[in-house]
Amino acid sequence: MVDNLSSFSTPQPPRTKGQRTAAxxxxxxxxxxxxxxxxxxxxxxxADxxxxxxxxxxxxxxxxxxLYDAVxxxxxxPITTAINLRLDGASGLPDYTDLPSLVSDLLIERPQRAALLQQALAGGHPGLATHYQGWLESVFQRGVEGINELGLGREIDRHTLVLNLLAILSLVTGYVQSAGQFRLLGCGEIDDPENVARHKLLLRRIIRAMLIS
Known part of the structure; x- marks a missing residue:
């Protein structure tokens, strides 16, 4: 599972009644x-x-x-924080192939957020997910920086990079959303350690294939 991020935060004062209601x-x-x-x-x-x-x-x-933007x-x-901590805290060249596994851990802990991201990924009326679009662009730019750091000796066009990013996001959120299918097909739960390990291995293989293709 994802590294415990609580050690990086300072103790928070008790929440007020209004803050508890908002939460x-x-x-x-x-x-x-x-x-x-x-x-x-x-x-x-x-409200009900x-x-x-x-x-x-x-x-x-x-x-x-x-309210939607706040949600x-x-x-x-937490996804942004975990990615930044992993990349900024790496000694030497960060392992970018591990980032989707990191996101998977966070979404497995809160499965409804995988569904929420899928809703945002599907799009809606203009401006519906402005915050999500900004986040997606920042992740994309961080990915471009990572590819440049890897020094692959070639440029990868933006359309290919976007396609790769969206494909990985779909794989990560789709896995978390497939809990019912896993049970139906007799494969247990998506948070079973063996299933998580298989999922992460598949992600790494796909990312490596993207990098060398």
């Missing part, structure tokens, strides 16, 4: 956006799930768009 709203919204999508989820449903009246939700978020930001933040 509960985010938890409910994350689950609903992940499985129902943005358009299929109403603020009334989120959080145990508050709908007008009370506006004390914390200006509307559904702002997405919260889901992506």
């Amino acid at each position: 509960r709203i985010l938890d409910v919204a994350e689950e609903m956006f992940a499985h129902q999508g943005f358009a299929g989820t109403s603020l009334r449903q989120i 799930g959080a145990g508050i009246r709908e007008p009370g939700l506006y004390n914390h978020f200006a509307g559904k768009q702002e 997405l930001r919260r889901a992506l933040s």
